[in-house]
Amino acid sequence: MQLIYINDHLGYIKSSVNIGFLLNKKKEAILIDAGIDDNNAKKSFKILDDEKIIPKKIVITHAHADHFGGASWFVKHLNTEVLSTLPAKSILEYPLWEPIYLFCGANPPKILHQKFFLGKKVNVDRIVSQGRVNFDNIDFEIVELPGHSFGQIGILFENYLFCADSFISYEFLVKHKIPLNSDIKGTLQTLNYLKNSKFKGIIPSHGDLFENYHDILNENEKIINQILEFILDVCFKQISEIELLNLIYDKFDISIKDMATSVLMRLSVLAYISYLLDKDLLRVEFVDNQQFFVRVS
Numbered sequence: 095m096q097l098i099y100i101n102d103h104l105g106y107i108k109s110s111v112n113i114g115f116l117l118n119k120k121k122e123a124i125l126i127d128a129g130i131d132d133n134n135a136k137k138s139f140k141i142l143d144d145e146k147i148i149p150k151k152i153v154i155t156h157a158h159a160d161h162f163g164g165a166s167w168f169v170k171h172l173n174t175e176v177l178s179t180l181p182a183k184s185i186l187e188y189p190l191w192e193p194i195y196l197f198c199g200a201n202p203p204k205i206l207h208q209k210f211f212l213g214k215k216v217n218v219d220r221i222v223s224q225g226r227v228n229f230d231n232i233d234f235e236i237v238e239l240p241g242h243s244f245g246q247i248g249i250l251f252e253n254y255l256f257c258a259d260s261f262i263s264y265e266f267l268v269k270h271k272i273p274l275n276s277d278i279k280g281t282l283q284t285l286n287y288l289k290n291s292k293f294k295g296i297i298p299s300h301g302d303l304f305e306n307y308h309d310i311l312n313e314n315e316k317i318i319n320q321i322l323e324f325i326l327d328v329c330f331k332q333i334s335e336i337e338l339l340n341l342i343y344d345k346f347d348i349s350i351k352d353m354a355t356s357v358l359m360r361l362s363v364l365a366y367i368s369y370l371l372d373k374d375l376l377r378v379e380f381v382d383n384q385q386f387f388v389r390v391s
Contacts, residue, residue, distance in 0.1 A: 097141050104251055107138050111160045112299050114256040118231045125152040126249050126256045128165035131209050135164030150230050154178040155258035156246035157185035159213030166214040175219045181245025183218040196357045205353050240280030253294045260284050261314040263301030271346045274362050278369035285315050321366055332379055332386035339363055
């Protein structure tokens with residue numbers, strides 16, 4: 095973990111999931127996300143404490159366990175206030191919802207109770223929504239960034255945007271092949287918003303600060319369009335969900351070796367199917383009690 099100052103008023107702790115911070119003159123901080131677990135939070139606090147930075151509030155960008163799992167440690171040890179959107183609040187306060195929705199609403203098996211999917215419960219003190227806010231003499235803006243997760247937000251401060259998981263960096267594109275997004279329409283809207291912005295820089299939750307960010311945004315958009323085009327190409331005939339998943343895995347060289355990867359990839363592919371159905375580019379057909387997808391001519 096490494097502390098990186100962008101300027102005297104903001105920076106981030108570089109880790110597997112970055113923790114951003116905004117500072118006032120007293121070095122009181124608003125944190126952006128909290129890490130995956132107690133250990134991660136404890137190490138982050140040690141780094142901040144060495145700089146005499148005092149965490150006062152945490153804004154959770156979205157309700158994935160790797161972003162909020164450490165929040166309860168900050169609350170317990172520092173009485174830190176937790177802020178989130180309304181969609182995120184329901185999961186932060188009842189974290190089992192995340193593995194539940196990943197397992198199609200059924201009771202999730204214990205294998206999905208790992209900390210990456212099941213964060214520690216934490217109560218949300220304030221609901222935030224899009225617009226300018228001022229807490230602890232720190233004036234910043236909440237920006238809606240739909241696509242990756244329901245209720246995802248970014249934090250805009252001094253023309254730097256902490257953009258959560260709006261896009262993924264080059265190394266993660268190489269590693270994961272397909273970005274995890276639950277809403278393709280929202281993702282494309284967010285990418286378009288970011289491409290048309292003139293921020294000094296964008297800080298993703300996974301990776302380093304981008305001062306020149308248009309190329310990586312174009313790469314994220316490119317892979318989304320490739321997947322959409324591929325689905326339409328193969329759905330010239332009836333294709334089942336399982337067949338479509340396997341075709342996508344083969345096309346994009348994805349190896350599924352555990353349930354965690356399986357549920358995340360299925361969620362991603364279903365997001366593409368949903369988008370194409372709503373655009374009337376795919377339709378659903380049932381034959382012998384089986385569901386198939388086929389391209390609309």
